[in-house]
Amino acid sequence: MPALAQYINRHGAKEKNFRRWLVQESFGHYYREKCVIKLEPDGTIKVSDNAYAPTEAEQAAIRVAFQAGIELPKSMEVRPAAIQDLLPMLRDEHQRAAVNADDDPLFFEFYNQRTGMLRMVQQRIDTPTGKRYLPWSYWSDGEWRCMEPDGSLPFWKPKRSTGKTKYMVHEGAKAAKFVTEMCADASSTHPWIEELRQYEHWGMIGGALSPHRADYDELWERNPELMVYVCDNDAAGKEALVTVSKNYRRTMWGVQFDQTFPSHWDMADPMPRTFYSDTGRYVGPTIDDLVHHATYATDIIPAPAGSRARPTYAITPHFLKEWVQVREPDVYVNVNKPDKLLSEKAFNGWVRPFSDTDDTARILKRVQSNRGAGLRYAPASPSGLMSDERDNAYVNTYVGPRLVAEAGDVTPWLDYLDTTFPIEADRTAVIRWCATLVCHPEIKMKYGLLLISETQGVGKSTLGSDILKPMIGKWNCSEPSEATVTDGNFNGWCAHKRLAIVHEIYAGHNAKAYDKLKSVITENTLRINEKYMAAYDIENWLHVLACSNSKRALKLSMDDRRWLVPAVSEHRRSAAEWKRLHDWLDHEGGHAKIKFWMKEWLSANGGPVTVADTPPHTQAKREVIEEGYSQGQQLAVEVLRDLTERAPNTKLIVMDAAVQKRIIDQLYRGNRPDRIESLATIRKVAKGEGWHVIKQRVQTAAWRVPSVGVTTALTNDGTLTSTPIAELMKMVERGEAVFVDVAQVF
Template sequence: MAFTELDELTNVAAYLKRVGAEVVNFKSACVKVTENGYPRTTGWIKFNTTAGTVKASGDVDPPTEAEALAIAEELKTAKFPHPVALSAMADSPKGLNPKDDNVFVFHDFQNRVVMLQERVETPDGKMYIPWTRWSDGKWRKMEPEDHVPFYGLPGAKDHSVLFIHEGPKAVQKIKKLISGEAVDDRFPWLEYFRWGAHVGWIGGVHSMDRSDWASLARMNWKKVVIVADNDNMGKAVVPKIAQHFHVPTYSIVFNDLWPTAFDLADKWPDEMFGDVNNYIGPSIEHCIEPATWCTDEFEIIGAGGRPKIVHEARDVFCNQWVWIEQQDLIVNLDMPQYRMSTAHFNSFCRPFSHVGNTAQLFQKSYAGSQMKLTYDPSKVGTLIRDAAGLGAINLYQPSPIKPEEGDWEPFLEFMEYLVPGEEDRDHLLQWIATLVACPWLRIVWGILMMSEQQGTGKTTLGTILAELVGRNNSSFPGENMIVGSDFNGWIANKRLIVVNEIYSGHSWKAYNKLKPYVSDDEIEVNIKFEPTYTQPNWTHYYLCSNSTAALKLEDGDRRWLVPKVTEKKWPKEKFAAFHKWLRAGGFARIAFWAKTYEQRGGKYLDRGQEAPMSSSKKELIEESRSDAEKMTRELAEAIAELGPDAEVAIPILWIKSWLVDRLNDQVYESPRVLANILSKCGMFTTDRVKMGTKYHRLVVNKEPMAGWIPARLREAVRKPDDILKDEF
């Protein structure tokens, strides 16, 4: 039987030429325009070869009455072949090699070949040519008559995770990388993509409805990940795809670090790789977003028998979110970094929902137990039990940096330069090793790094610590955020607080404000416009200053290690080499150094262990003392220098008056505080003793004197001026 080619039908060809339509197959033609780099079909022409009719829809001129009649006559006598699906491909279009990287073989859901697609580069850009096999044995540049097929279906049913890509090129590349047929040392996310089916849809964002999404969705997926191109049109298609699936759905969103229109078939930006080709760009975890479609839409018969549209939240969507009563937040169980107020939740869900108030439908359908948010690096997983045994969502996420064996000497060399004193450096390294390798243990003292010389590397060390702990577990508040504000959102859900410049040596305010943050087991979090709440305290503190009067410290301070920092700057070439080493995998090697710290003879800090003393800390404590305290200590030292046989008693009020006289009334310490200062200097306080008409408490330089009778004590009374004479 001789079959008719569509271009042999004179009236059909004339009509298609008049309206600017191109043949799709024997049953249809279309009119296309290009928008934002994507082809968009604006009109369709459908031929009914059985009835002999032609119908136009969309933005295309319909045939005139005369054209329709002429076309009908042609269709009545035309004999068209039908497309065939091939279990095996014995031949291919002339000049086309199915193994060529620019030729893509498409299968149907029964794994039969239904189309080839040829990718051609033209001066105007890339062009895709479809090829289908027909019942007359010919290959034609036509699409199948029903749905356009998906690329990559063979073997897909063996997986539970589906990755959906725009076009076949990325699918082809990933499949070859997984099989080992191709190698690319600049495809950093391969392990994430290894365990899943990769399928591509074709036709662009404007032709989605031509694919058989219903059949794809019926393949028993447990999870769907949509990988759209990096442009507005590509991202806009994500909700349209997600609506077809009733399983947890996610999207991979490329940001501005990738070029516009980037997809996974493209070369990754050079800027994302370090000096030894190591990947330094965003992790896959930082580019994944929730994308489950939220709602279903139904038509019911309402009052009076009229149809009515109703909506309800999908179960799969509701099961991914939980309401946290304590903070009145809605939190994603799989990705708890997505936690939002009701208004924010509605905005976030709007592209994936039939309605504007998705939160209302969610709360109406929500049947979960009451949970709380917590932050607990000592527990593994998102869903945990808190100390009281209640269900909680753990917001802690480990650092993406994984320990990697290698040379860590550049880090130790940097530390030897930064903190020249071996004892101070060892204490600091012990703190760092424990911080990095033992997230389940909280160190109850912090680090204060001071040097008057700028650019010594204090901030560099803080940046290194933040990378090792995880940027998501670190914050960088300014001094005023700590000292000058009642809000402390910077402390919420963090392990490391880095303050790059603090200068609070003029006041006790910063020290007192930081006290509970450093040592308390729980903290109250106060975020602006949100209810306050209490959570476990896992914070550690690393403070820097270019002043040696950075922070006041009290006697016996146990909260801060103050190592002596170098005042000599490293040469620029040394810093450049060190940063190059960090970019080339140095962070992973420092993490390995910390992980194996005890194996090499070190010892991690114990819970509750206090900060060691250092010479810099002693100096800072001395500088923190008021003039009155300094004079009081000088008085105690002068009494000690009188010798072991001296017996001295001084009324505390006399000491207070003496200080007021010497310091021109600038004395804020009470008699009780002065007595405590002298007690720390080795002196003792008596009971009240009558001297003249008044009773006084005395400080004495020998413990037995505190039990002497008043008469004997009065004989030992001395005036401060008699002891210090004119030294002040």
């Protein structure tokens, strides 16, 4: 047909088959498609860009030729055995152009899974200038031709359906075929093999710049619950994700490889060597680390014919299933990645590549079924969109760690514990706290962990940032500064987290930090204030691990039940020791091995911390409490300790008012100040020193009690706490106990 040939040649279009040509522009190993030219059965030319439309004369001449009765062959499916007739042509092309001409030709077979028939064959030839892909199809005149088949480009896929409900589509047949065969190999040790086996693997051909030419009918017919598109690792490959999404228009995720992967890398290539430790252990990313939601957001609704109105937009039903607008706070959440809360502005920016409008949120707000979901953070429940006992929808933002416990040698962990926490009882308390945090996310402990050493570099922060944080999921942790904790107006660091790590806290005699953290540690619900967001309430599952180089880190009360304060070594480890520990953690599965060890330890040592448990009263904690004592409290300690040392085996009785009088006499020269340590404070100090409070109050001056009204007796012997005052007086008379007149002794 000279008229058709003249028109095609005028535009330099490349023939794809008898009925389709492409005007394209090459760059790198890709080409940019400028126009698709299609030939209809009656000779009508259709173009994707009117700039390449035929002239009226050209179109008329082409139609005349078809009116004369020209019939073009049609592509058709063929039995797999027919490939034997194609092999000589494949060998000829391979020997003519391939750098490895002596090898067998490389080709991929494209099957119709329902019939088992071949739809096409794609040949790959490695030439001196790069890869070439040749399409081969069978035609109704009984010939194989180096042409694309009629219609859209088929996907490469396994010959028979695997029955999987999730599909992973790769760019190109090579990666899809490689992964399919790898998944069938029971001996495969690929680090992603378990994730990959959840999918049936297909390959999209035509290049990263032509995903719109794929036969999406094949995917729609299968109707998978999820389709994941794997981008080639370059700019054009990643940009293809949006085009695939716009054409597929159903539930879809995208895998995009980051800069740690080589350019053009795909899943048929070996994993980068940098993803393995020196001993061969995989330490690179998981597929889940690389996945992004990519479901197309909008449908365009054209204006009525003849109307000058602009088209309108509607949210696609599949996008609607994935995204929820939360009522309080006003945020948008993807139910498959619920740990990320997006403001309206951030949401619009995030989904803009997958939407036809700048303001997708405005359209989403119109859908009543998508609004009003609540927000919760519930580590004991599944993540994502849930319903409560009243059938009210809510989004659980908690996403658990992916860390899987693994049996193994934990010597570096045990060495760290022994070196950092030298007192066995304290070390046991620390282990129980950490193991509960890691192994029992359903338990909210009611006390935090405070690590104090005056020497830097002993490993306090290592426990939080380098050990616990990776084990419970970094997205479940925050690391606020002391200023943020004590003086900040916003407390977003508390929300949707299980662990807050404060690397350096110092409050001195100020109780502000203690008071602020008390509610964080104990309350069941927190009121969250975040910048640019309305305040809202959320369940409190936060635990606090605070570090300090000073015993004045927090002003702890004498009867504190909110902090575990173990003794921490002042021994500074060498750089080589730290390197060995971190190499084991990061490259030898240290975190997984610690998790397994923690589970075993809890089973053998009395189980986890419960919500009713309080921390043990350690010597280190006692020192912190005393560091925060006033001068009067310190003097009370000196009095009680002096009495104990003078008569270590004697039952002593002393009045709290007498101790208070001693403070007034020594510190204030007998003049009672406006502010003085109360009798209740003195009793708390006494308890901290191991003394006990006698239950019956003293209402007599028989023991020369200062005239302050009713007072309380203190004793160093716990057996006397319930003894009546009258009986105590008789014991003193019989010499079985000693009443101490503080004014006379000191």
